Amino acid sequence: xxxxxxxxxxxxxxxxxxxxxxxxxxxxxxxxxxxxxxxxxxxxxxxxxxxxxxxxxxxxxxxxxxxxxxxxxxxxxxxxxxxxxxxxxxxxxxxxxxxxxxxxxxxxxxxxxxxxxxxxxxxxxxxxxxxxxxxxxxxxxxxxxxxxxxxxxxxxxxxxxxxxxxxxxxxxxxxxxxxxxxxxxxxxxxxxxxxxxxxxxxxxxxxxxxxxxxxxxxxxxxxxxxxxxxxxxxxxxxxxxxxxxxxxxxxxxxxxxxxxxxxxxxxxxxxxxxxxxxxxxxxxxxxxxxxxxxxxxxxxxxxxxxxxxxxxxxxxxxxxxxxxxxxxxxxxxxxxxxxxxxxxxxxxxxxxxxxxxxxxxxxxxxxxxxxxx
Amino acid sequence: xxxxxxxxxxxxxxxxxxxxxxxxxxxxxxxxxxxxxxxxxxxxxxxxxxxxxxxxxxxxxxxxxxxxxxxxxxxxxxxxxxxxxxxxxxxxxxxxxxxxxxxxxxxxxxxxxxxxxxxxxxxxxxxxxxxxxxxxxxxxxxxxxxxxxxxxxxxxxxxxxxxxxxxxxxxxxxxxxxxxxxxxxxxxxxxxxxxxxxxxxxxxxxxxxxxxxxxxxxxxxxxxxxxxxxxxxxxxxxxxxxxxxxxxxxxxxxxxxxxxxxxxxxxxxxx
Numbered sequence: 238x239x240x241x242x243x244x245x246x247x248x249x250x251x252x253x254x255x256x257x258x259x260x261x262x263x264x265x266x267x268x269x270x271x272x273x274x275x276x277x278x279x280x281x282x283x284x285x286x287x288x289x290x291x292x293x294x295x296x297x298x299x300x301x302x303x304x305x306x307x308x309x310x311x312x313x314x315x316x317x318x319x320x321x322x323x324x325x326x327x328x329x330x331x332x333x334x335x336x337x338x339x340x341x342x343x344x345x346x347x348x349x350x351x352x353x354x355x356x357x358x359x360x361x362x363x364x365x366x367x368x369x370x371x372x373x374x375x376x377x378x379x380x381x382x383x384x385x386x387x388x389x390x391x392x393x394x395x396x397x398x399x400x401x402x403x404x405x406x407x408x409x410x411x412x413x414x415x416x417x418x419x420x421x422x423x424x425x426x427x428x429x430x431x432x433x434x435x436x437x438x439x440x441x442x443x444x445x446x447x448x449x450x451x452x453x454x455x456x457x458x459x460x461x462x463x464x465x466x467x468x469x470x471x472x473x474x475x476x477x478x479x480x481x482x483x484x485x486x487x488x489x490x491x492x493x494x495x496x497x498x499x500x501x502x503x504x505x506x507x508x509x510x511x512x513x514x515x516x517x518x519x520x521x522x523x524x525x526x527x528x529x530x531x532x533x534x535x536x537x538x539x540x541x542x543x544x545x546x547x548x549x550x551x552x553x554x555x556x557x558x559x560x561x562x563x564x565x566x567x568x569x570x571x572x573x574x575x576x577x578x579x580x581x582x583x584x585x586x587x588x589x590x591x592x593x594x595x596x597x598x599x600x601x602x603x604x605x606x607x608x609x610x
Numbered sequence: 611x612x613x614x615x616x617x618x619x620x621x622x623x624x625x626x627x628x629x630x631x632x633x634x635x636x637x638x639x640x641x642x643x644x645x646x647x648x649x650x651x652x653x654x655x656x657x658x659x660x661x662x663x664x665x666x667x668x669x670x671x672x673x674x675x676x677x678x679x680x681x682x683x684x685x686x687x688x689x690x691x692x693x694x695x696x697x698x699x700x701x702x703x704x705x706x707x708x709x710x711x712x713x714x715x716x717x718x719x720x721x722x723x724x725x726x727x728x729x730x731x732x733x734x735x736x737x738x739x740x741x742x743x744x745x746x747x748x749x750x751x752x753x754x755x756x757x758x759x760x761x762x763x764x765x766x767x768x769x770x771x772x773x774x775x776x777x778x779x780x781x782x783x784x785x786x787x788x789x790x791x792x793x794x795x796x797x798x799x800x801x802x803x804x805x806x807x808x809x810x811x812x813x814x815x816x817x818x819x820x821x822x823x824x825x826x827x828x829x830x831x832x833x834x835x836x837x838x839x840x841x842x843x844x845x846x847x848x849x850x851x852x853x854x855x856x857x858x859x860x861x862x863x864x865x866x867x868x869x870x871x872x873x874x875x876x877x878x879x880x881x
Contacts, residue, residue: 309788334790344785348803348879358789407789417788 264315293468343404514592698759710771755832770812774805
């Protein structure tokens with residue numbers, strides 16, 4: 238739907254054929270009675286299928302910016318383009334029906350059942366009952382809630398995490414190309430939030446929406462964002478991918494905002510699959526080798542169970558910890574700290590050992606990469 | 611991390627299925643557990659009415675007493691009474707709820723204070739005096755009585771409508787607008803339904819107020835159970851006075867009880 242024929246002609250490769258879905262041109266907001274603009278002269282482009290995280294201290298204009306995209310807040314000046322069309326002056330209600338909107342706690346209507354909540358926008362768009370019902374079931378399934386159990390319940394019968402899942406499903410109901418999310422996971426406990434974030438990324442992989450996402454949590458921004466937009470008092474200070482924001486902050490404000498711990502946060506951006514891992518042996522004969530390769534004992538299915546031999550250490554005294562290769566260095570550090578182990582076996586999807594990551598390697602490995610960058 | 615998710619969802623689903631089955635089995639028991647307190651008041655009323663009935667049966671009533679206490683007379687006055695209370699409450703509903711909705715709109719919020727103050731003033735006036743004065747000003751009869759009762763009971767409904775709409779979670783209104791509901795759709799599909807329990811509570815207060823105040827309507831010739839009291843006083847018959855008092859109290863309590871039941875149903879429906 239966002240395939241503007243002109244733009245696809247300009248960018249021939251379909252993989253890289255990302256069109257600009259959301260464009261803000263010189264957008265400004267001055268609240269009545271306000272002296273300085275809440276958002277001043279903002280230019281910003283969000284490409285199709287991207288998740289852009291709007292972050293900054295409170296009062297920085299991130300939420301105002303988000304709400305100007307669907308014109309819940311009318312910009313004082315400037316232009317907003319969606320899919321190349323100027324929507325600055327179209328009917329706001331009709332515009333908002335084309336844009337998914339998720340708020341904190343889901344914002345579910347307590348007097349509507351779950352299915353009715355999801356069906357709000359489809360009904361306004363004139364879908365028939367059957368189609369609306371099928372869509373609600375489909376979406377409940379997508380967000381991991383069993384439709385037969387949940388569709389006739391009321392929001393108060395659901396946990397916070399479940400409500401938030403329904404909130405996402407509701408925003409997806411009419412299959413809008415663009416989604417706006419206003420701190421959707423802000424009021425949820427850390428463990429559930431972490432799981433919702435994982436599921437959110439999983440869902441995004443299948444639906445591929447263009448998403449603007451307001452958060453105050455840098456961790457969340459780094460984890461979810463394709464790009465991060467750092468705001469300060471109405472101005473965009475830096476707009477780049479997470480790694481760039483963390484490693485090369487554009488100015489003092491951004492580096493202050495990113496603050497200490499940037500190196501640790503970067504760990505979650507480094508995928509284990511991208512690292513050069515040390516070899517690992519599963520063969521019994523390799524015990525006592527002199528080339529420093531650790532040997533692991535495996536069970537019948539090929540999964541490592543314990544260390545058989547560790548060069549320069551007592552193998553029986555070191556716990557075997559594993560991390561899936563689909564994870565990040567952050568996960569590897571996490572399991573090492575958790576298991577009090579100085580090395581971790583990286584395993585593939587079937588649980589087979591692929592290599593080893595040492596605590597020391599990790600430190601030097603990160604340094605090399607930073608020099609590369 | 612992500613591998614644990616399908617399992618967790620599965621167990622969640624199983625738990626909830628069990629929960630639902632458990633609810634079906636004990637549906638009646640649960641209903642009793644939640645609402646057994648509703649039985650107490652009617653039980654007390656019935657007991658007292660039986661005692662009163664037995665007492666009256668044991669008295670030797672003279673012909674005047676028998677005529678006044680004849681079912682026809684009492685029943686007719688009761689119907690008049692309920693009609694007065696019902697009409698004035700409906701009028702309150704028709705006037706106060708729309709007015710409250712208008713007052714809660716953005717453009718009219720400034721008028722909220724003054725209008726509520728006038729409502730408070732109207733409620734503070736003694737209804738007896740208002741009824742008498744209005745009767746001299748307008749006319750003696752049912753119409754004047756209904757107008758007087760309506761004025762005296764406007765405030766609780768007006769105030770509850772304004773408060774009910776005010777306390778609707780702002781984030782829900784924002785969610786509604788954010789999904790593309792017009793302000794009208796938001797009002798009728800989100801704000802009003804969520805304010806209904808509070809509005810109904812106000813209506814209950816107005817109804818009970820009207821049932822009580824309607825006793826005074828007999829003084830301006832509008833009939834009602836007040837007439838029974840007046841007859842008893844005029845004829846100096848203590849047994850009639852006893853019955854009149856008991857009937858008035860019973861009606862007020864029963865109406866309040868009924869309104870309470872309706873309120874519970876509304877609250878449980880609107881989540």
